[in-house]
């Protein structure tokens with residue numbers, strides 16, 4: 300049953316405007332260069348001042364998709380430059396949450412650009428709550444969609460009007476998660492059992508999965524230059540040879556990196572679900588599930604040993620790694 304009182308209160312936020320949030324730094328070459336490096340963008344308009352000037356711009360310009368970057372708080376949340384508003388344009392979410400809609404998910408974001416911004420220009424944005432919907436039922440649960448639009452402008456010197464350069468729409472869904480019935484276990488269950496995704500097996504990778512079935516961790520090796528490679532591939536990246544064979548790895552290695560999956564919980568996996576990037580003693584890395592350690596015990600660099608988990612009814616054998624004493 301939708302709560303009319305809550306709806307009246309949150310609807311009152313529609314159209315509310317929030318003050319400026321300034322950029323810490325003017326648009327600048329180092330940030331643009333780092334961003335382009337990360338994204339793999341090589342357009343000289345973003346990095347070569349002479350090129351940008353010949354193209355008619357006062358200096359290098361920033362990739363339009365960087366618009367949001369300039370006014371970000373930095374590593375610490377809510378750490379905005381002096382002069383910025385201390386209001387929160389998403390404050391309506393707190394009100395919705397106080398009525399039991401505790402979960403939140405970002406739904407979509409649209410960026411619009413009026414023009415390039417050039418090195419030296421300083422940006423700020425102002426926000427407006429565009430829409431707060433009535434209660435909606437979705438696959439995730441029931442809740443309210445909140446849409447906020449940030450308008451980005453370039454600050455001008457005294458006496459000149461600031462210029463709008465773009466807009467960002469941001470929509471979130473604040474909801475009560477749907478309660479899903481627990482799937483029944485047992486042979487008489489009518490609900491089909493959800494199985495693990497099958498590995499994609501090709502002529503290049505079949506040996507790996509057959510090795511797992513046989514309890515062996517096999518690694519591809521270039522038959523010409525002896526370089527090991529994983530994941531399997533048709534060509535040696537070092538000498539470009541198509542010839543390869545395999546070697547059985549010791550199954551020993553160390554934890555190079557890891558993530559612990561918490562949400563969304565996808566059957567049939569158990570959560571929290573730790574997944575490791577494991578560097579084998581032979582030098583190649585592979586991704587595999589971690590068993591026998593909870594999150595607080597996982598340490599980068601810790602020693603691991605492979606074991607093979609047989610999922611009988613799924614006809615699937617997967618390598619997993621278990622911590623071993625140092």
Ligand code: ZN
Pocket residue numbers: 521522523524525526535536537538539540
């Ligand atoms: Zn080779």
